Amino acid sequence: MTTRNLEAFFHPRSVALVGASGRKGSVGHFLARNLFHSGFQGPIMPVNPRRDSIEGVLAYPSVSSLPRVPDLAIVCTPPDTVPDITRELAEQGTKAVVVVTAGFGEGGQEAGRSLRQAMLDAARPHTLRIVGPNCVGLLAPRQGLNASFAHQAALPGDMAFVTQSGAIVTAMLDWASGRGIGFSHVVSLGDMADVDFGDMLDYLAVDPQTRAVMLYVEAVTDARKFMSAARACARIKPVIVIKGGRVAEAAKAATSHTGALAGADEVYDAAFRRAGVLRVFTLEELFDAVQTLATSTPLRHGDHDRLAILTNGGGLGVLATDALIEHKGHLAELSDETMQGLDAALPPTWSHGNPVDIVGDADPERYRNATQNLLEDKGVDALLVMHCPVAVADPNAVAESVIESVQARPSRKRKPIFTAWLGDQAVANSRSLFAESHIPTYDTPERAVRSFMHLVRYRRGQEELMETPASLPDEKDPDRESVQALLEEALAEGREWLSEPEAKALLSCYGVATVETRKATDPDEAVRQAEEIGFPVAIKILSPDITHKSDVGGVKLDLANSDRVRIAAEEMLKRVHQARPEARVDGFSVQAMCRRPGAQELILGLTEDRQFGPVILFGEGGTAVEVIRDKAVGLPPLNMALAHSLMAETRIYDRLKGYRAQEPADLDAIAAALMHISQIAAERPEVQEIDINPLLADAEGVIALDARVRLRPREEVDHSRGPAYRLAIRPYPRLLEQWGHLLDGTEVFVRPIRPEDEPALSALYKHLTPDDVRMRFFSHMAELSHESAARFTQIDYNREMALVAISPENAAELWGVARIAADPENERAEYAVAVRSDLKGRGLGYLLMRRILDYAARRGIHEVWGDVLSENTRMLELVKDLGFERRLLAEDPNIVRVSKTLGPAAATEKA
Incomplete structure (x- = not known):
């Protein structure tokens, strides 16, 4: 659930206060005082079995004795009573509950967690929504609603403030009142058992009373929902966020450079940037930012x-x-x-x-x-x-x-x-x-x-x-069969790490250039492999227990002949045994020396964040990478524009662009390597961590000299949810790529739309007659603006889908597009379809509509609908053939509302 029944929190017709109290200093007393003295015009019904009245208003002994069903209930009774109260309210038809009470598993208590689950189980069958538990409550000043125990009311205004911390609510109200700053909504989410940041962002995005949204975030629950909602809201109005808990209390033990460098706060920063959310660091800065974005002329x-x-x-x-x-x-x-x-x-x-x-x-x-x-x-x-x-x-x-x-x-x-x-x-x-x-x-x-x-x-x-991204240079499909065989072998052996040769093989299958690397089990085989590769070579120790090989003398470079290889290998075994006697040694990796004078050493990596899943790292590499700490992190999936943007956040980026006599590095090649890592994250849930250090970059391109790949145990991978279920942003759904046939037998390729399709989509609309444009947009439009084309192509695959038909003669030419945009509940979706005017009558519109309806059914969408001009007979005939029902809109008889109820799909859509 997302926005369902949230309206009842902020526009209730009646309110019940369960646990209302006349005892001064109690939470129930403050809640009653605020509710009764804030100007709310509807009935307020206090519930207290031991009091006849609260604040001079008749009190009721129980929820069942209330004279009417409250839209909104505030509950501040002991935690063990809350599940039954929630069930009783839900069964009577209450739509929203604020649970102020704490004691639902904070700190990890098992009994509290059981109560929390019982509360949710009581609410969900009736779609009752819960804010809290363990919260201050909420305020809707424009409605005169103060359902909180805050020490003062909020002034009415047009800014919404949503926070996890109750203390921040009271501090914010105190700070804002002295400056005459008002609010449309103030919401303390507490432990977010149900309603969370994603829900509130979806609600506030379309709320006409809210001009800007402010967030105080300590952690998000559902990262994918948060990213979808934040991006949708940020496209409409400013969203400004403060992140609490920026400094971790203790660093986790890291098994790679990437794991050590990709801190949780950097990941949140990357998520906020990706969603178009502005991050600030103090309350003063928060209000300055709101004032700036809400009042100043845009750049x-x-x-x-x-x-x-x-x-x-x-x-x-x-x-x-x-x-x-x-x-x-x-x-x-x-x-x-x-x-x-x-x-x-x-x-x-x-x-x-x-x-x-x-x-x-x-x-x-x-x-x-x-x-x-x-x-x-x-x-x-x-x-x-x-x-x-x-x-x-x-x-x-x-x-x-x-x-x-x-x-x-x-x-x-x-x-x-x-x-x-x-x-x-x-x-x-x-x-x-x-x-x-x-x-x-x-x-x-x-x-x-x-x-x-x-x-x-x-x-x-x-x-x-x-921003419209460029297509990936020389785009080729990965060798997925080889990767699958490689991973299956390692997982079957119960290994956590791929060997260096295996790691480089995996990267090479995905298009990352690597130095030729072979495995040798002993010094003699190391010599034979070196002779086949050709001198000079480098050798490195192979051990699943040694993360940083150079720290134990496990790397030897520039070996010019067989004798030097043998001596280096034998001495290396002795050094490693002395430094790490417990470490398992599987032999050596032997690789050709790569001579790229003037090349920059970079690090590329993949690790996993607890909240946001896979995270990609880029920065300056080398042995001192943790000391230099010149790095940036981003969320997959990446395209070329996002990859370049990630690179630009680092100091080494200026050097990569060239300086003095130093030629610029091939920035597109680096960006492509980042995209290949992103593709691995999207397609291979078995891969938990990647470390490429160094990746050499110069004007000739990039090449990986060293690589580590860590695997996730087979039992921890949930294949039933699709390969990309861990990603906070749903990647391009490659499984929807299919071929189809038109009425004349022409074969066309149908696939999901991609951000780099913007020029082709604009060209498609130039092939529409003025009359077809009017039928599609209900108005005349000379061309598709960049903003509109970007919005139509840079879609959120988690909520929208657009399928395009590709010209069989030109892969960069679109013949038609069909799209659906679902509501946050994934219940209803609006459709739209456009086919080049010169291609009508060949069955392309029918093909695209049938495919998008099949997809909607797999998504679990209940109804697909659209508005069609009554004169658009071709479209009305098409949807009639597809089983749509139709009715004229009372508010505009020139528009026909068409809709189709979808039955249960044979399979659910994944990831």
Whole structure:
């Protein structure tokens, strides 16, 4: 379940308080006080078998004695009573329950866990939803609902705040009330036995009262649901998150470089970025970010981080510049035209550069002229205007001049503007003027600059959500049969680690270039293998018990002849035995020396996070990798755009782009290697960990010199759920690729849509006649915008599906597409279909619709529906043939609502 019955939490017609109390200081007393004195207009029914009344209102001895069924119930009775109370409420028809009580397994108590399960078992048959247990409750200020024991109410507003921590709720309310900040919803989720972050994000995404969503997250429960909901919500409105518990109490024992480097907080950071969510680190920063994203003019497409700074004090400009550089922003370089305009409008003593210091005696007119000139500069992405109080200028008049300059510009030419009026009482009215004009205002240069960079980061995240990736260069199918045989052999022997030659073989099957590597059981065989490979060679010890071979003298490089190989192997056995006498030794790996002068040493890896499943790591490699700690992590699946973005988060990325006489490395080859690792994560649940260190990268490409692969025991792999069940983001569903035939016998390939299909999808819509476009979109549209095409191709396979038909003559040409978008409950899905106008009448639309309906049935979707113009007779005939029912919409008789109820599918859709 996701949004089902959540409306009852925030718009109930009646509320019951089970455990209401008149005893001052008790939770039941505070809950009753807040409920009865917050302006809720519906009936509130307290339940207490020992009191006749609570807060002057008649109390009822039990749930069964209530005069009506409450939409919402608040429960604060002892934990052992909660399952029966939940069952009684559910059976009567209550839709939502907030369980404030603790004692449901916190800290791992078995009795509490049993009570928790009993509570859930009582609720689920009746689709009753539960917030909590162990929570402060919830507030919906616009409805006058305060179903919490918080010490104060929330002001009504348009921001939602959802948190796991009850203490954060009370701190947030106290902090916000003093600043006049209001909320649409405040929800303490507690232990999230039922309703979690994913549910709330789905609900708030479409809530018209909510303009922005703030989250305080300590951990997520269902990672895939969270990622789908967060991405869907972030496409519609800003989502800002604070992550609590950023520093782990103790590092887990790691068996590889990748495991040691991919910390849990970095994984959360990667998840937030992938979902388009803006992460902040303090409550103050949270509200600054909300104010910025909710009130400022958005950065235009293609704009970056070039800030112009206007000030009447040089010191303020210096502080703002320092903050900008620390946050990795850039000072705008002013154009000659702007400089000339400023020279004409300002006194000779102005700074003649950016920051633009217009001197301490600046009056409103000087501010107006400078603001207008800077906003006209095409090299300025945003403007920060600062003012410190001086006796010769009224701060309110200066503020009004800036506001007038901003509002005088046409809306299409407006740029983000930030203000920082320093001081307290003297500038309080000025800040009010900015707030009333929806211009973000701050009390320090640093906060203003940080907020500008919030806008930059948010814009970059949104663009990344819509970025069209390039196709994988020289895309080839992996040798899956060889990989399967290799893994089966290792698992049958009960091995946890593949040998180095096996690990490289697996990587090679997936397209990662590796150095030729062979296994030798003893020094004599090492010599024979070296002679066959050709000198010089390197030899390494093979042992499942030794993680870092160089630490025990288990690596020898650049061996030029047979004698040196033999001596090195014999000495290596002695060193390893002395250093690790308990270690099992299986022999040696022998590999050709790879001479790539000037190549950069990288690390690529795959590990598993407890919440988010497989995680991919990229960074600077070598023996000092844990010391250097130049790395970034990302969630699979990756495409070329995401792989490049992951690389760009590291310091070594600048070196990879080339410097001085050093040629740039082949960045596409590195990105392709990351994609190959991502593909292994999606297809091979048996693979638990991969470590490639070093991966050499230069202008010629990449090659893996060393690799380790750790396997998951066979009994821990759940093959029934499909190969990608562990991934937080559902990957491309390759199993849906099929061939089909048109009425004239033409064979077409049908597959799920991919992000790199955006150009082909736009081309398909250019092959639609204007009349067909109107039939599809209910309006005239000259072409498909980049934003629309990106949204149609970068779909969430966990909730949507689009199947495309490929031209048999040109694999980059689409002939048609059929899609469904399911609701969060996976109950109903809306369909859409488009076929090139010049290909109609050949049965392609029927083929695509039949395939998408079959898929919907396998997904367990109950109903597929769509709206069709009544004049679209071809589509109405098509859906009639497919068994759809039809009815005219009362609100618009020109539209026919068609729907088809799907029966149970023979097989459920996996992963």
